[in-house]
Amino acid sequence: MDALTALQPRGGLDNLTVYETGRPLEEVAREQGLNPEELVKLASNENNLGPSPAAVEAMQREASRMHLYPDGGAFYLREALSKQLGVTPDMLLFGNGSNELIEFLGHLFLQPGTNLVMSAQAFIVYKLIGDLFGAETRQAPMQAFRHDLDAMAALVDENTRLVFVANPNNPTGTRVRKEDLKAFLDKLPAHVLPVVDEAYIEMLEPEDRPATLEWVKGNRPLVLLRTFSKAYGLAGLRLGYAIAHPELIRWLGKFRQPFNANAMAQAAALAAVEDQEFLDRSRVWVREGLEFFAAAFAEMGLETVPSSANFLLVKVGEGRRRFQELQAKGVIARAMDGYGLADWLRITVGTPEENRRCVQAIKEVLQ
Ligand SMILES: Cc1ncc(COP(=O)(O)O)c(C=O)c1O
Numbered sequence: 001m002d003a004l005t006a007l008q009p010r011g012g013l014d015n016l017t018v019y020e021t022g023r024p025l026e027e028v029a030r031e032q033g034l035n036p037e038e039l040v041k042l043a044s045n046e047n048n049l050g051p052s053p054a055a056v057e058a059m060q061r062e063a064s065r066m067h068l069y070p071d072g073g074a075f076y077l078r079e080a081l082s083k084q085l086g087v088t089p090d091m092l093l094f095g096n097g098s099n100e101l102i103e104f105l106g107h108l109f110l111q112p113g114t115n116l117v118m119s120a121q122a123f124i125v126y127k128l129i130g131d132l133f134g135a136e137t138r139q140a141p142m143q144a145f146r147h148d149l150d151a152m153a154a155l156v157d158e159n160t161r162l163v164f165v166a167n168p169n170n171p172t173g174t175r176v177r178k179e180d181l182k183a184f185l186d187k188l189p190a191h192v193l194p195v196v197d198e199a200y201i202e203m204l205e206p207e208d209r210p211a212t213l214e215w216v217k218g219n220r221p222l223v224l225l226r227t228f229s230k231a232y233g234l235a236g237l238r239l240g241y242a243i244a245h246p247e248l249i250r251w252l253g254k255f256r257q258p259f260n261a262n263a264m265a266q267a268a269a270l271a272a273v274e275d276q277e278f279l280d281r282s283r284v285w286v287r288e289g290l291e292f293f294a295a296a297f298a299e300m301g302l303e304t305v306p307s308s309a310n311f312l313l314v315k316v317g318e319g320r321r322r323f324q325e326l327q328a329k330g331v332i333a334r335a336m337d338g339y340g341l342a343d344w345l346r347i348t349v350g351t352p353e354e355n356r357r358c359v360q361a362i363k364e365v366l367q
Pocket of ligand 1: 044045096097098099100123166169170197199226227228229235238239240
């Protein structure tokens with residue numbers, strides 16, 4: 001590209017990789033010559049129940065106001081959410097997905113010479129953000145697909161700035177025990193900021209959720225990340241939020257563009273947070289789907305990892321090849337070779353009919 005040779009992009013571009021998303025329905029349909037309506041997408045841990053009906057109604061009402069910029073401060077959503085969580089409004093920061101909040105954490109804490117600590121099979125975006133800011137990413141091996149919190153603590157040194165614990169974890173679906181998380185946080189040195197990524201927290205039964213919110217309210221330096229993309233069924237809107245001490249929120253907010261949480265997302269989320277019944281229904285539906293998958297795969301002699309989230313890992317052997325073969329049958333799962341799990345697929349719980357189609361397709365490709 002001769003025309004570009006005089007340009008001087010920042011160093012290290014070759015070390016940056018682009019996140020591999022779950023494949024969009026329409027793209028797979030075009031490629032496979034299939035009808036998008038007939039495809040089953042179980043690749044991105046979305047809620048295939050769809051959005052809460054209350055959120056859909058709110059979006060319909062909001063549609064005719066899309067010529068206006070959003071409320072940059074998300075006043076109404078902030079009020080509603082802070083009331084529900086029992087935190088002050090200044091303890092919340094909204095992001096274009098919780099992904100954007102992870103990037104803000106990178107802006108605030110990471111640069112060459114610093115490092116972040118995570119599990120070897122945790123959400124890959126932590127590492128991508130580390131790479132983006134020239135920081136080192138230290139990955140602790142997991143134990144039986146669970147975070148090994150002692151191994152993570154052992155990787156912390158004076159240059160560690162952030163430690164990420166996804167609970168439940170993606171892609172393994174496992175959760176940490178409440179008392180283990182507390183002991184881990186107590187042990188971290190004061191210069192390290194723990195980030196507990198609770199993207200799937202709504203999937204846990206309330207009694208299985210660590211008291212992270214209470215810890216934040218108790219002034220513990222800790223950032224919680226949550227999202228409307230998973231249990232709330234609003235992934236297309238891109239809205240996540242951080243909960244932390246007001247001063248930390250103020251620092252992180254310095255990296256925010258003025259209208260990063262769009263108006264449609266704010267309207268839908270405001271309705272969704274009030275619809276507890278929808279969340280409860282989703283949780284039951286996910287539990288039943290996980291039971292169905294676990295039983296079906298056990299019958300087929302396939303190993304699975306018991307999951308506390310809305311997806312599970314299943315060992316099919318040659319995951320990338322099976323992923324391709326399933327696609328040809330109209331089922332989109334997620335290959336796990338990027339996570340060092342080359343023999344595994346990650347499958348999101350879909351509707352009962354989608355789950356049945358997925359199991360049937362796996363049976364056929366393994367025959
Ligand atoms: C653990 C975890 N954190 C964060 C995210 C990002 O979610 P979003 O940016 O849609 O809020 C995901 C999405 O898959 C995830 O699995």
